[in-house]
Every structure is written in structure tokens, then in C-alpha cells.
Amino acid sequence: MxxxxxxxxxxxxxxxxxxxxxxxxxxxxxxxxxxxxxxxxxxxxxxxxxxxxxxxxxxxxxxxxxxxxxxxxxxxxxxxxxxxxxxxxxxxxxxxxxxxxxxxxxxxxxxxxxxxxxxxxxxxxDKVSDLTLSKFISSNGRLGNVKAAVFWFHRARTTVGVNGDCLFSCNAILGALVRNNRIDLARSFFDQIVQDGRMNPDVSTYTTMITGYCKLGMVDKARKVFDEMPCQPNKVTYNALVNGYCKAGDMDSAKFIFLRMIGGGSGCSPDTITYSILIDGYCKRGEFDEAERWLNEMVNRGCIPNLLTYNAIIYSLCLRGEVDEAKKYLTKMRLNGVRENLATHMSIMKGVSVAGKSGEVVQYFREGLREGKIKNPGSKVYAILVREYCKMRKPDEAISVLKEMCNKRINPTVSSFNSVFRALLEVGKPDAAALLMKQMKKMRCKPNFISYSTVVSGLCTAADSHGMNEVEEIVNDMIKDGISMDAGLYSCLVLGYCRERNVEMARKFLGEAISNSYIVSLEAFTAFLECVMGEKGEVSDGEKLLAEMRKRCAVLDPASYMQALDRIVIR
Known part of the structure; x- marks a missing residue:
């Protein structure tokens, strides 16, 4: 109580x-x-x-x-x-x-x-209203429940929309569909709203459609909606279209819309967001001088650069290898009261990496973390650190980073693991790669084809390891995960088992490859013939397999395979 x-x-x-x-x-x-x-x-x-x-x-x-x-x-x-x-x-x-x-x-x-x-x-x-129902539509849209959002929209149409318009709900359903990339369905609703005649779509209605088309790269369709608007576009409308053109790399069209906004009697002037979108577009195109020119004009017009503006400039400078200049902008943004974020630090780390200074990347990250400048780094930031350790041929340190991530409940990316696998093989540690592969799922990351292929290939080609003892278990795990083998992997397996004189396993995977219409490499086929000759002193298996391969697969160079068989017979 x-x-x-x-x-x-x-x-x-x-x-x-x-x-x-x-x-x-x-x-x-x-x-x-x-x-x-x-x-x-x-x-x-x-x-x-x-x-x-x-x-x-x-x-x-x-x-x-x-x-x-x-x-x-x-x-x-x-x-x-x-x-x-x-x-x-x-x-x-x-x-x-x-x-x-x-x-x-x-x-x-x-x-x-x-x-x-x-x-x-x-x-x-008795408080059902268009505004209230629109909230149900928007909330379901944010959660990705399109079916429920459509249900509430129809509820709005059949209640508050019977004797009047339900524009809030209309705009909400368009927003929910655009958010979930259902642009075709959004277009159907949009056309229905326009043709219905019971309500007049407003600037938000058209802006939502423009945003949706731009989001999916359909800038031409967005421009058509823009040109056909019966109402005056607002700042959000212009920004959406400028952003669409910038994302598409069409800076001439982006600039045209921008200038139309300024001088076309639009009644709205570009703001910090507009300039930042344009600057970011030029930076992504590598046109830094043009980006800097717009930055100067932005300041002269009294618009204060924000985080997006500075991040675009810093990113562009780092891609050009001008890390020191990027750090100056970082200092400038701090002095102007703009706090950097993870994207800022990632740009600088990538810039230092481009300059080939992997050790400095690690130092920058560790110092930033210790001093509290880099806060709550996620998997993408740690992925840079893992990659740099791998570049320095320090896979053990990279593995320590992966474990550090797991301790912090940060899920490593599969590309980070793949980088470590390659690094381990480069330094001659295939058994360590196999061990890490076994631990991978426990570290909350699922291997992909590249993961399996890299480790299996490394074990098969390792001269001084017991790699083939691990291969069968890894291949079985791969099949259980629903990942199929390819011709290259089959060839590696045949080579690996032939190197260990395991004719039975080599024959198994060679036959499996042929059954799946894959052509093993000439090197693998030759190795199998030599292995068979060493065991039995005859090549009947090779002749049968070559005939089956030519029957099932489109062998690009059958003469080479025949010559390999002839050489074994003559020998």
C-alpha cells in the first residue's frame, strides 16, 4: 500500500x-x-x-x-x-x-x-482529431511499422477526413513512408491526395516527397515535384533539393537551385544549413577551393559555420593529406564554440593514415580517449585502430583492440576481423587465425565469406602448420552458416589436402566442385594428379574427373588440363 x-x-x-x-x-x-x-x-x-x-x-x-x-x-x-x-x-x-x-x-x-x-x-x-491521429502515424513510422501507420491513416480518412481535410495525417503518412524508403507507396498516396480535391496539399506535403526522392537518389523526380509545386517552396524545400543534387554529385544543379533561392524572389534566404550542404558537396567532390570560397561567402553573409560545415572542410583537407591544416580548423571550430564529434576525429585519423603514419593514428586515438576529447567511440572508430595495427604488422595488438571492444559491449565489424586474419597470415600465424575464427561468434560478430575464405586459404597454403586439421571444422561451420563455397576455395582445399597426401579428402572436394559446376584451378588439378600417381601409380581417377569436369563445366582452357594429364602419364 x-x-x-x-x-x-x-x-x-x-x-x-x-x-x-x-x-x-x-x-x-x-x-x-x-x-x-x-x-x-x-x-x-x-x-x-x-x-x-x-x-x-x-x-x-x-x-x-x-x-x-x-x-x-x-x-x-x-x-x-x-x-x-x-x-x-x-x-x-x-x-x-x-x-x-x-x-x-x-x-x-x-x-x-x-x-x-x-x-x-x-x-x-471524444478528442479524436487530425493532429492526434497524425501522432500515431508518425510514431509507428519511426518504429518502421508501416502497416500500422497506414491503418491509422485510413482511420483518419474515415473519421476526421469525412467532413473536412486531414492534412496533418496526410503529411504524417508521407513522412512515415519516406522514412522507411517506401517511395512508390508514398507517391501513390501523394497522387491520391492531390487528385482527391478534398484538401489542399501544403509546402510540407511537397517537401516530404522531394526529400523522399532525394533520399533514394531520384533527384530528377524530386525536381519535377519541385517545379510543379502550386505553393511557394520554403527553406526546408530548397535545402532538401540542394542536398539531393549534392549527394548525386551534380554540383552545377545544386548551385543553380541555391542561386534561385537567393535571387528568385523565394522570400527565404540560405542559412547555415544551406551553405553547409553546398560546402559538403564540393568537399565530397574534392573541389576544396570552391568549398572554401562558399565558406568565405557564408561568413560574409553572417551565417555562422556549424559542426557539419567544419567537418566537411576537415574531411576534405584530410583526404588531400593536409592534416596539419585540418587540425588548425579543429582548433578554430573549438574557439568558435563548436564542439567536435566522432566524425571530426575519424576524419583526422583517416588523414593521418593516408599519410602513412599508422603509429600517429594509434597515438592520436589513445590520447584523445584519455583526455576525454574522443567520447564513446563506436565500432567504426575502433575499426580504424584495428586496421592501423594490421598495417604495422601487429595483429596481436589488433586482437587486443577487438577484445577491448567486447569488454565495452561494442560489436566489432566483420571487416575488422578480416583485416586481422590477413595480418596474422602475413606474419605466418595461420593457427592463430583459426583460433580467432573460433572465437569470432563469441565476440558478437558473424563471419562472412571473406572471413572463411581468408582463413581456410591461409591454412591450406601454410607449409609448417597443422592447418588441415582445422580446415574441415571451419568448412563445416561455413556451410552451417549458409555460406557457399566457390571455385577458388575448392581449389585451395584440393591443394591443401594434396600437399598432405590426403587423396581421399582431395578427391571429395574436387568431386564436390565438379558437381556444383565449379572449375578448380589448373594448379589444383595438377596437384591432384600427382597425388594420385604417388598413391596408386595410375591416373584413371584424373581422366574420369577431367571428363566429368568438361561435361559439367565450361572449361575455359581444356587443352591445358589435357596437357597436365598427358605430362603425368608420360612421367
């Missing part, structure tokens, strides 16, 4: 009608916390202690309580308060929830993915 709550003093309650509601809000949230609901089952919850606040209920107070930090973090507390305020006893002010209050609680419940609770609340009220 909840602990009893003392009645508040007149001093605290008396402050409710003043401009500062904080003491009252604190008192209410403290009371709710004492009641302490843990879920949505209120059968055993007694909200009576809240009755002392009934005389002070109004729209503003309820909104502030719901939006308070304490209740935003606990939707169950917020819902308890909302349900109590729906029917307070006593109710001297005849308080009733407004649309704004319903919108606030629905927002909170949806932000915590409590769809059933938000839906039940809506069903039990």
Missing part, C-alpha cells in the same frame, strides 16, 4: 495561481511518486491523495505536470495523474481535459511506445 501523503500547506497550494507553478508541480509529482504505480493496472492503486489538488486544476497546470521532467521519464505516473484529473473528486472548477492535454499525454505514451494505452485513451474520449 502506498504511504500516506501529508496535506500540503496553504503556502504551497497558495502559489498555484501565481506565475510560478513549480512548487505546486513539485508537490503533485511527489504525491504521484508516493502512490507509485508500476504499470497500467490501477485496480490496486488509490489516487485519493491527489484530491487535495482538485481546486487548482486548469489546462495550464495539467499540461505542465504532464510535461514535467519527472513524469516525462515515467509514463505510468503521467497516466495516473491524467486519469485522475479526468474525473477529480471534488471538482469545484468543473475541470475537463482539452485537446491540448490529450495531445500531450498521447505524445508521452507514444514516445515510450505504449501504443495500446494511447489508443485506449483516445477511444474512450
Amino acid at each position: 502506498a504511504a500516506p501523503v501529508r496535506t500540503l500547506s496553504n503556502h504551497v497550494l497558495g502559489s498555484s495561481h501565481s506565475s510560478d507553478l513549480r512548487p505546486l508541480i513539485t508537490a503533485i509529482t511527489s504525491c504521484i511518486k508516493a502512490i507509485n504505480p508500476r504499470n497500467l493496472n490501477y485496480n490496486t492503486t488509490n489516487p485519493a491523495p491527489l484530491n487535495q489538488f482538485s481546486p487548482y486544476l486548469d489546462d495550464g497546470l495539467v499540461l505542465q505536470v504532464i510535461k514535467s521532467e519527472q513524469l516525462q521519464s515515467n509514463p505510468y505516473h503521467a497516466l495516473l495523474f491524467f486519469n485522475w484529473a479526468s474525473n477529480p473528486r471534488p471538482n469545484p472548477n468543473h475541470y475537463a481535459h482539452s485537446h491540448r492535454c490529450y495531445a500531450a499525454i498521447v505524445d508521452l505514451l507514444l514516445s515510450h511506445s505504449l501504443f495500446a494505452a494511447a489508443s485506449s485513451l483516445l477511444e474512450a474520449s
